[in-house]
Amino acid sequence: MACDRLKQLNDWEIEKLVKHINDNAWFLGQKHHRYVSFQEAEIDFILHYLGKVGAEMRLEFCTHLCPLSGGCDLIPRFVDRDLTLSGVA
Numbered sequence: 001m002a003c004d005r006l007k008q009l010n011d012w013e014i015e016k017l018v019k020h021i022n023d024n025a026w027f028l029g030q031k032h033h034r035y036v037s038f039q040e041a042e043i044d045f046i047l048h049y050l051g052k053v054g055a056e057m058r059l060e061f062c063t064h065l066c067p068l069s070g071g072c073d074l075i076p077r078f079v080d081r082d083l084t085l086s087g088v089a
Helices: 006-032 038-048 050-065 075-086
Strands: none
Touching: 006 038, 006 050, 038 050
């Protein structure tokens, strides 16, 4: 069994992750009083935030944005597993 909206989920996640990383670059720059590249902010984001944010994004997409969310058999397995693994739940 596979997600019927995986490409839509991936495209949405990429858009959200780019925004999160750009925001992280700005905050790091403010904290360190210097320019922070996207690549540096991306590494920091992956190390400190990706696990929690990734699980939260899947929860948001799968339960609110996906047109199949009302009848998808994967939601309990896909979302609960990720939230448990990431420590969000």
